[in-house]
Amino acid sequence: MAAVEVEVEAEKVVAELRERCATPASLLRDVAAAMAGEMGAGLEKEGGSRVKMLLSYVDKLPTGREDGLFYGLDLGGTNFRVLKVHLGGSKKHVVNSESREVSIPPHLMSGTSSELFGFIAGELGKFVAEEEEGTDMPNGKKKELGFTFSFPVRQRSVASGTLVKWTKAFSIDDAVGEDVVAELQTAMVKQGLDMHVAALINDAVGTLAGARYYDEDVVAGVIFGTGTNAAYVEKANAIPKWEGELPNSGDMVINMEWGNFYSSHLPIYEKLTSGMYLGEIVRRVLLKLSLQSGIFGSIDNSKLKTRFHLRFKADPKISVNVANRTPHISAMHHDETPDLKIVAEKLHQILEITHTSLEIRKMVVEICDIVARRAARLAAAGVAGILMKLGRNGGINNQRSVIAIDGGLFEHYTKFRECLESTLGELLGEEASKSVAVKHANDGSGIGAALIAASQSR
Numbered sequence: 001m002a003a004v005e006v007e008v009e010a011e012k013v014v015a016e017l018r019e020r021c022a023t024p025a026s027l028l029r030d031v032a033a034a035m036a037g038e039m040g041a042g043l044e045k046e047g048g049s050r051v052k053m054l055l056s057y058v059d060k061l062p063t064g065r066e067d068g069l070f071y072g073l074d075l076g077g078t079n080f081r082v083l084k085v086h087l088g089g090s091k092k093h094v095v096n097s098e099s100r101e102v103s104i105p106p107h108l109m110s111g112t113s114s115e116l117f118g119f120i121a122g123e124l125g126k127f128v129a130e131e132e133e134g135t136d137m138p139n140g141k142k143k144e145l146g147f148t149f150s151f152p153v154r155q156r157s158v159a160s161g162t163l164v165k166w167t168k169a170f171s172i173d174d175a176v177g178e179d180v181v182a183e184l185q186t187a188m189v190k191q192g193l194d195m196h197v198a199a200l201i202n203d204a205v206g207t208l209a210g211a212r213y214y215d216e217d218v219v220a221g222v223i224f225g226t227g228t229n230a231a232y233v234e235k236a237n238a239i240p241k242w243e244g245e246l247p248n249s250g251d252m253v254i255n256m257e258w259g260n261f262y263s264s265h266l267p268i269y270e271k272l273t274s275g276m277y278l279g280e281i282v283r284r285v286l287l288k289l290s291l292q293s294g295i296f297g298s299i300d301n302s303k304l305k306t307r308f309h310l311r312f313k314a315d316p317k318i319s320v321n322v323a324n325r326t327p328h329i330s331a332m333h334h335d336e337t338p339d340l341k342i343v344a345e346k347l348h349q350i351l352e353i354t355h356t357s358l359e360i361r362k363m364v365v366e367i368c369d370i371v372a373r374r375a376a377r378l379a380a381a382g383v384a385g386i387l388m389k390l391g392r393n394g395g396i397n398n399q400r401s402v403i404a405i406d407g408g409l410f411e412h413y414t415k416f417r418e419c420l421e422s423t424l425g426e427l428l429g430e431e432a433s434k435s436v437a438v439k440h441a442n443d444g445s446g447i448g449a450a451l452i453a454a455s456q457s458r
Helices: 005-021 026-044 108-109 111-130 178-190 203-213 276-295 330-335 341-349 356-390 410-412 414-428 447-456
Strands: 067-075 079-088 096-101 143-149 153-157 160-163 193-203 218-224 227-236 251-255 401-406 437-440
Touching: 005 276, 005 356, 026 356, 026 414, 067 111, 067 447, 079 111, 096 111, 096 447, 108 111, 111 178, 111 218, 111 414, 143 178, 143 203, 143 447, 160 178, 193 203, 193 356, 193 447, 203 218, 203 227, 203 401, 218 356, 227 356, 276 330, 276 356, 276 410, 330 341, 330 356, 330 414, 341 356, 341 401, 356 401, 356 414, 401 410, 410 414, 414 437
Parallel strands: 067 143, 143 193, 218 401, 401 437
Antiparallel strands: 067 079, 079 096, 153 160, 218 227, 227 251
């Protein structure tokens, strides 16, 4: 194929991608409205929606007035974290915090429930003993712990939840169907650790709590990282599926589990908006580009054909410098060198594509831009859907509404973050945008858990 034909074929692939990934404001408003509609349906009855709308049973969020020592435990992968947070009331807020990360021995990830939770409780006990040396706890007052557990659970109260299934590298059969809080509580008792699990949460609820501690206008916590989820504050009397007495606060935090949301306007939400899939989408486009146009020359396509080889995150083992920790797609997308040197390096290192021209590298950057912009604009539509459901997307009496967002995609991918924020403004309009703020909220799964423990102990 002649050079001109190669370029024409390559341009066709990019043009098709551009067209298929288009997200005009009209489509995004339809997505936002569909999200708000699914939220309402999910609150009506269990299983009534593509968005699960799970009750978190958290009805009291931090106010910023909490004081004392509180603990957090964050279990969501092959490592877990334990934290201690010293709160100093409304004037001092977080006086200090300490944390430790612990690797779980591989054999415990497929052993028994008592072995896993026994190990966790033992490490928690060591951390508490070391951190509280010389510190007096009030007499008769148990230590309060918030537990972030990032696996599917069926929750029945603020501090209980049965494990539905393990994900990631875990396969502990005797824990499935059991209350993970009870398992942890039993293990702590065996360790002689006088600690009470005050709340079982996920990272979206923790993000909401962590931001609410500093700002009472925070209405939702959203995660855009490897995966995506959202939690927000709903009026308890607006939840038809709620059974029993309404909480005194009148509020209930809803864990949306919105990853499986889809509508006639788009396929599964999480696969278009989360870091887990962005690199894979770009890889598939580059493979199509190679096969259809031959623009990369006579190369071995084995790397390009390997699923998830082009990742949102770089290898965590390679942490020599900031560049190595930067996600592959983000690194290429943010390349501002005159000759797009970083793009050339990434293509060579990751996909074994060499001797690319500047025009080819520009094309790769455009592909990253198309995929990331679509993700960011759809992410903004989801946030707009929450605001629409809460009646905070415009109107006469606009209340200040803050959306707290955490996750590596939002935190480290600047172009994604900027596009999300500008798109949200576009969807809300100039007037409504004045009363809506987006804030980065860090470490909801850690400090957020400890803060919920504090608010539940009030």
